Amino acid sequence: MRLFRAFRGEQSDRDRFYRILADDSARQVASYAPLAGATVLDVGGGPGYFSEAFSAAGATYLGLDRDRRELSARGTRDERMILASGTDLPVSTGSVDICFSSNVLEHVDRPWRMLAEMVRVTKRGGTVFVSFTPWWSPWGGHETSPWHFLGGHYARNRYLRRHGAEPKNRFGESLFPVGVGPALRWARNCEEVTLVHALPRYHPWWATWIVRIPLVREIASWNLALVLRKR
Numbered sequence: 001m002r003l004f005r006a007f008r009g010e011q012s013d014r015d016r017f018y019r020i021l022a023d024d025s026a027r028q029v030a031s032y033a034p035l036a037g038a039t040v041l042d043v044g045g046g047p048g049y050f051s052e053a054f055s056a057a058g059a060t061y062l063g064l065d066r067d068r069r070e071l072s073a074r075g076t077r078d079e080r081m082i083l084a085s086g087t088d089l090p091v092s093t094g095s096v097d098i099c100f101s102s103n104v105l106e107h108v109d110r111p112w113r114m115l116a117e118m119v120r121v122t123k124r125g126g127t128v129f130v131s132f133t134p135w136w137s138p139w140g141g142h143e144t145s146p147w148h149f150l151g152g153h154y155a156r157n158r159y160l161r162r163h164g165a166e167p168k169n170r171f172g173e174s175l176f177p178v179g180v181g182p183a184l185r186w187a188r189n190c191e192e193v194t195l196v197h198a199l200p201r202y203h204p205w206w207a208t209w210i211v212r213i214p215l216v217r218e219i220a221s222w223n224l225a226l227v228l229r230k231r
């Protein structure tokens with residue numbers, strides 16, 4: 001509820017929302033892998049919203065984003081952030097303890113390639129934590145929601161007509177339909193990882209069962225987190 005309330009004020013107080021989200025994410029990741037002394041790579045980290053939270057927990061943080069403007073969206077550029085794409089990570093194979101990505105996968109035209117890259121750069125025994133908003137989630141169309149339920153192109157065109165400008169997240173360009181079922185299948189079929197946990201990221205622990213029910217999970221998960229361990 002705290003996250004949800006902060007999210008509603010995201011546009012007016014972005015720093016507060018991202019601070020709460022970052023603290024929550026670091027706590028969530030720490031429940032699967034120790035952060036103290038770990039190397040964390042954050043794929044699609046924007047201006048570095050999560051760098052303080054991970055660093056405060058004792059991790060060595062490196063983030064990247066493919067959008068130059070995002071990197072300096074908080075004014076000054078965080079020196080722990082670099083310009084690069086999640087689908088071609090400029091990072092050695094098996095070099096990080098934790099590869100993390102929050103709310104990026106649905107913005108990538110080749111999401112499975114990005115997941116494969118995240119697995120590649122992670123050490124054996126290391127952890128991949130990736131979360132995204134599934135397409136059929138109530139927020140799947142981002143600012144064009146809920147009209148994405150009638151189709152991504154329809155929702156994008158409707159937004160353009162109503163607002164006289166394109167949405168920030170443009171279907172087919174910077175927003176793509178990624179489902180819970182396909183993501184779970186990818187994780188289960190990837191021979192290099194074990195699927196440790198799949199959970200609705202923002203829900204309380206007792207709602208984890210949602211992820212086991214096909215169709216329901218596409219809508220009700222809201223945001224899916226996958227925790228993978230590299231073999």
Ligand SMILES: C[S@@+](CC[C@H](N)C(=O)[O-])C[C@H]1O[C@@H](n2cnc3c(N)ncnc32)[C@H](O)[C@@H]1O
Pocket residue numbers: 018043044045046047049064065066067070084085086087101102103104107108
């Ligand atoms: C919704 S923001 C998420 C920012 C942050 N990770 C969070 O959870 O608040 C999506 C970010 O992903 C970045 N992004 C999109 N495609 C990417 C790619 N192929 N490689 C790296 N970053 C990408 C965007 O530039 C943007 O900063």
